[in-house]
Amino acid sequence: LIAPLPYPNGSRIVALRVMGHSGFTAGLASISNDGPSTPRRELLEAWASRAHSMEMIAGAQEQFLSILANGQQDTVTHAFTTANLLAVLGTRPAVGRTFRPDEEQDTTSRVAMISYGWWRGAYAARDDIIGQLTEFNGIPYTIIGVMPAGLTLPMTTRALDRMSDPSPDVWLPDKLESTGNPIGLLRPGVSADDATRELQAIANTTHVNGDSVIPRVRAMRAQDFLAPREVRTVEVLFVAVGVLLLIACANVANLLLVRAWTRRGEFAIRMGLGAGRARLVRLALTESVLLAVVAGAIGVLIAWQGVRVIAALRPLALDSLADVHIEPAVLFWTAGISVVTGLLFGGAAAFFVGSCSVADL
Numbered sequence: 001l002i003a004p005l006p007y008p009n010g011s012r013i014v015a016l017r018v019m020g021h022s023g024f025t026a027g028l029a030s031i032s033n034d035g036p037s038t039p040r041r042e043l044l045e046a047w048a049s050r051a052h053s054m055e056m057i058a059g060a061q062e063q064f065l066s067i068l069a070n071g072q073q074d075t076v077t078h079a080f081t082t083a084n085l086l087a088v089l090g091t092r093p094a095v096g097r098t099f100r101p102d103e104e105q106d107t108t109s110r111v112a113m114i115s116y117g118w119w120r121g122a123y124a125a126r127d128d129i130i131g132q133l134t135e136f137n138g139i140p141y142t143i144i145g146v147m148p149a150g151l152t153l154p155m156t157t158r159a160l161d162r163m164s165d166p167s168p169d170v171w172l173p174d175k176l177e178s179t180g181n182p183i184g185l186l187r188p189g190v191s192a193d194d195a196t197r198e199l200q201a202i203a204n205t206t207h208v209n210g211d212s213v214i215p216r217v218r219a220m221r222a223q224d225f226l227a228p229r230e231v232r233t234v235e236v237l238f239v240a241v242g243v244l245l246l247i248a249c250a251n252v253a254n255l256l257l258v259r260a261w262t263r264r265g266e267f268a269i270r271m272g273l274g275a276g277r278a279r280l281v282r283l284a285l286t287e288s289v290l291l292a293v294v295a296g297a298i299g300v301l302i303a304w305q306g307v308r309v310i311a312a313l314r315p316l317a318l319d320s321l322a323d324v325h326i327e328p329a330v331l332f333w334t335a336g337i338s339v340v341t342g343l344l345f346g347g348a349a350a351f352f353v354g355s356c357s358v359a360d361l
Contacts, residue, residue, distance in 0.1 A: 001234055003327055004222035005154050008090030012186040014195060014219040015155035016047065016057065039217065041177040046206040047184075048176060053195040053219075055187045058088040059179030060153050062166045076118070077166060078136070079153060080174035086147075088185045089154070095119070096130045096145030104173040111173065112141040116149040118169040136170065147171060155222055156181050184219065195219035233315075245337075253345045256288065288346025289339060296338030300331060 005013055018039045039047075048057050060081040083099035086092060094116050103109040112134070114123075123129050133140045152167045176182065186195055196219045203217050218224075223231075267280055304326055311324050 001223055001226075001231070002329070006150070007154070009088065009185055010090075010222075012055075012188070013088065013154060014184050014186060014192050014221055015225075016044075016182040016184050016199065017218055017220055018043070018215045019218050038180040039182065039215070040208045042206055042208045043203055043215070043217070044177050044182055046202050047182075047199060050202050051184070051195070051198055053187060053190045053198045054184040056084050056088050056185045057176060057182050058082045058085040058184075059174075059176045059182045060085055060156070061174075061179045061181055062153060062156060062168055076169040078170035078172060079166075079168035080172050080179045082176050082179060083173060088183060089151075091148050091151070093145040094148050095127075096143075098145055099173040104175055109173060110139065110141045111144045112136065113145045113147055113171040114143060115147050115151065115167060115169045115171075117167070119146045136172075141172075153181070154183060155220065155225055186219075192219045192221050192224075249341060249345075252341075256345045260284070285343065285346045289342035292338040292342030292346075293335070296334050300326070300334055 003010060005011075007013065016039060018037050044057075044059070047054070051057070058081070060079045062077055062079045081099070083101045083104045086098050092098075093113070096113070098113065099111065103111055114129075119125055119129060129143055129146065132143050134143060135141070150167075156166055184195065186192065196217065199217045199219060203215055208215070270280055271277065307324060307326060
């Protein structure tokens with residue numbers, strides 16, 4: 001829910017979709033879908049030229065392809081993509097270069113990029129892969145680059161109310177209006193709702209062939225593709241973890257208060273021997289913060305391994321959380337909570353330091 005797209009520009013990436021009733025017939029059954037669908041070519045062209053809320057708009061479409069690699073026939077997934085896809089995601093090729101704009105406009109260009117996994121599996125991660133020829137559907141193509149490791153097509157399809165992120169093996173250049181599944185990069189400071197309003201205003205003044213009804217459009221974040229039951233489950237878990245943290249803090253606070261009370265004599269003797277009040281306060285706070293930081297570090301280590309077990313044992317309702325992992329933001333949040341907890345409840349010991357004297361013993 002916080003960082004669903006593992007890309008540098010992940011928080012600014014949105015899927016540009018048309019919301020409405022589209023249906024098809026399967027046998028004797030008519031199936032209706034009220035979810036997002038791909039915009040028409042006229043809308044894509046209008047958005048690309050008139051949408052100021054978008055820094056860039058890219059597109060990609062997954063298909064299947066018969067390929068001849070290293071003399072062996074195979075059928076792999078491939079994607080037609082615009083030249084600016086990696087720029088929208090904020091990443092770079094692992095090896096070689098990405099497509100040029102002229103290559104996506106020229107349908108006779110015979111260049112291709114391959115996935116990182118396919119480069120390692122089919123070509124043994126050879127450094128001389130750039131410039132080699134390979135056959136796709138009997139047509140020779142020149143390999144110009146290798147996609148970054150783990151690259152997928154974000155927010156590409158919606159099946160059974162779930163977002164799918166396919167990982168094609170081969171990438172070919174194509175124009176935006178031909179690829180479909182457009183994704184946009186919001187300008188800094190622009191929200192998805194702001195972009196939706198602008199895209200809708202453009203759609204209201206754009207004529208779409210074969211469509212007499214003005215479409216309802218939306219700039220969707222990756223979180224918007226999650227099913228409501230998934231969001232509710234995560235929210236319940238978040239509240240449960242928060243309550244558990246409060247209970248743990250309350251228990252530790254009681255222990256710290258009791259410990260500080262039993263140390264009144266120690267602090268009084270230290271003051272009687274000449275220790276300054278400020279020095280004893282620093283001592284109490286240092287001990288408390290050190291205890292909190294060490295406990296926080298141990299908790300992070302447990303979570304680092306425990307989250308893998310939790311993901312492996314997740315219920316069906318949390319199927320989209322298979323790739324959940326520890327984020328740097330979570331580590332900083334944990335460190336901050338640990339320090340604040342140490343200062344807050346360590347202040348109780350500092351209070352006793354300032355309130356006791358040898359005469360009270």
